[in-house]
Amino acid sequence: MQYLLMIYSQEDRWNQMTDSERQQGVAAYQAYTESLKKAQALVGANRLQHTNAATTVRLVDGKPQVLDGPYSDSKEQLAGYYLIDVPNLDAAITWASRCPGAGHGVLEVRPVWTAPGEAPSVA
Structure with missing residues (x-):
């Protein structure tokens, strides 16, 4: 079964880290990703990018409303x-x-929804 692991963090924290802390963080994520690949679990x-690059879209009275x-x-x-x-x-x-x-x-760990009639994934 597929799961989405969503990582929530304070985006300004990266800028507050030392170069050494950043290097350790990158290495930790690389090792974690490699472990997922080795276990054939990574999809x-x-x-x-930071939230200042995000765009929010919603329909208001049937018309798109776009917000930065x-x-x-x-x-x-x-x-x-x-x-x-x-x-x-x-x-x-x-x-x-x-x-x-x-x-x-x-x-946040959330199962991916399988549409009716679709075969669920198998690990």
Whole structure:
């Protein structure tokens, strides 16, 4: 089954880190990503640009309303994600707890919805 591991963190934290801390952070994410690949659990992953690059679109009276910035203001922002394919929620939680993002932010684990008639993925 596929799960989306969404990494929420304070996007200004990166700028407050020393070069050494940044290098350690990058190395930790590289090692984590390599572990997911080795376990054949990784489907996809990406880091997101800062929220000042976001655009929010919604329909108001049937017409698109486009706003600069994220949908909501919060202490932590969606910074990136991993899409994984594992047997069950327990396995997804185990992978989420190993993610470096869990140490400096919050990880939300959400199962990917399978449309009726679609075959669910198998890990």
